[in-house]
Amino acid sequence: MPFDLGATVRLSGECRDPGGTLASAATAVVTVTLPDETTISPTVTEDPDTAGKYWTDYVTTTPGRHSVRWVWTEPAAAYTDVFDVQEEAPPAILSLADARQHLNLVSTKDDGEVRFWNTATTRAVEYFVGPVVARSFTEEHQVRVSRTVVLHRTPVLAVTAVTTLLTGGVSYSVDSLHVDRDTGEVLRLDGGRLDGRLRFTYRAGRTVIPENITAGARIILEHLWLTQRGSRGGLAGGGQDLSEPVPGLGYAIPNRALQLLEPDRLPPGVA
Structure with a gap:
C-alpha cells in the first residue's frame, strides 16, 4: 500500500x-x-x-x-x-470514516487497504464524470492567435495562472480571462488574442459533491472491496452486476453505479 x-x-x-x-x-x-x-x-x-x-x-x-x-x-x-x-492530500470522494462505515468495518486494522481502494474508486468515478475532488491541474497548450482555448478537465473552478513558455512571449492576467465552468473554454474578455506555447494552472472539481456521485462511489468501493477479498471468505463479485463490461474498465464498475453517475457523465470521447 x-x-x-x-x-x-x-x-x-x-x-x-x-x-x-x-x-x-x-x-x-x-x-x-x-x-x-x-x-x-x-x-x-x-x-x-x-x-x-x-x-x-x-x-x-x-x-x-x-x-x-x-x-x-x-x-x-x-x-x-x-x-x-502518495500525495500529501490524495483525492478521495469518501472519507475514511464513510468508507469504513459503508463496508461495515468496525476495526481499523484494514484502514490501509480501505484507503487504497477508496482512492482507486475516486479515480474510477472521475473517469466518467471528470474531477470530483477539487484540486489544481497544470497543462500546456499550443495556441495560434485565438481568443479561446479549451482546458481538458471540467468542471473548472478557476484559472490561477497562465504562463508563456517562449522567451519574450506575452504574459496574460487571469483577471482578463473568462472561464466557462462546464466546457472548460477560456476566453479573453478584452478582445485580444492568446498566442504561443502557454501553461495553464487551474482548479477543477466540485465544491459540492452531488448525492448520485457519492452513491455511485459507495457502490464501486463495495464492489472492489468484496471482489478482491473473495478468496478470503467474501462473496466474489460482491453480488454486484457483472453482466456487461464497461469500455476502458472491463468488469470493474457495476452497471447500477454507472446509472447513478449518468446525469454527470462526460460527453463521448472526453476523459
Missing part, C-alpha cells in the same frame, strides 16, 4: 550466501532512488538477533515511485524492491 508523505518507511533486506542461507556481510548498502532520480543511502543496521537480516528507516519527502537497491559483499548478494508515496 502507498505510504503517506512524511511517513517513515521501514526498509528490510536479507543477505544470503549462494546456498540460500542467511549470512552476515562484510558490507551492506541500501540506495533509495527518489522519483526525481536523486538518491540517498541511509545507515543500515543488522538485526542483532538474526545474522543476515538488515533494516533501515527512511522518512519520505517526495510523492511518487521509489526504488530500493540492497547490495552486500562477502557474500555478494543483491535485492531490489519498490514502494510508493
Whole structure:
C-alpha cells in the first residue's frame, strides 16, 4: 500500500550466501532512488538477533515511485524492491470514516487497504464524470492567435495562472480571462488574442459533491472491496452486476453505479 508523505518507511533486506542461507556481510548498502532520480543511502543496521537480516528507516519527502537497491559483499548478494508515496492530500470522494462505515468495518486494522481502494474508486468515478475532488491541474497548450482555448478537465473552478513558455512571449492576467465552468473554454474578455506555447494552472472539481456521485462511489468501493477479498471468505463479485463490461474498465464498475453517475457523465470521447 502507498505510504503517506512524511511517513517513515521501514526498509528490510536479507543477505544470503549462494546456498540460500542467511549470512552476515562484510558490507551492506541500501540506495533509495527518489522519483526525481536523486538518491540517498541511509545507515543500515543488522538485526542483532538474526545474522543476515538488515533494516533501515527512511522518512519520505517526495510523492511518487521509489526504488530500493540492497547490495552486500562477502557474500555478494543483491535485492531490489519498490514502494510508493502518495500525495500529501490524495483525492478521495469518501472519507475514511464513510468508507469504513459503508463496508461495515468496525476495526481499523484494514484502514490501509480501505484507503487504497477508496482512492482507486475516486479515480474510477472521475473517469466518467471528470474531477470530483477539487484540486489544481497544470497543462500546456499550443495556441495560434485565438481568443479561446479549451482546458481538458471540467468542471473548472478557476484559472490561477497562465504562463508563456517562449522567451519574450506575452504574459496574460487571469483577471482578463473568462472561464466557462462546464466546457472548460477560456476566453479573453478584452478582445485580444492568446498566442504561443502557454501553461495553464487551474482548479477543477466540485465544491459540492452531488448525492448520485457519492452513491455511485459507495457502490464501486463495495464492489472492489468484496471482489478482491473473495478468496478470503467474501462473496466474489460482491453480488454486484457483472453482466456487461464497461469500455476502458472491463468488469470493474457495476452497471447500477454507472446509472447513478449518468446525469454527470462526460460527453463521448472526453476523459
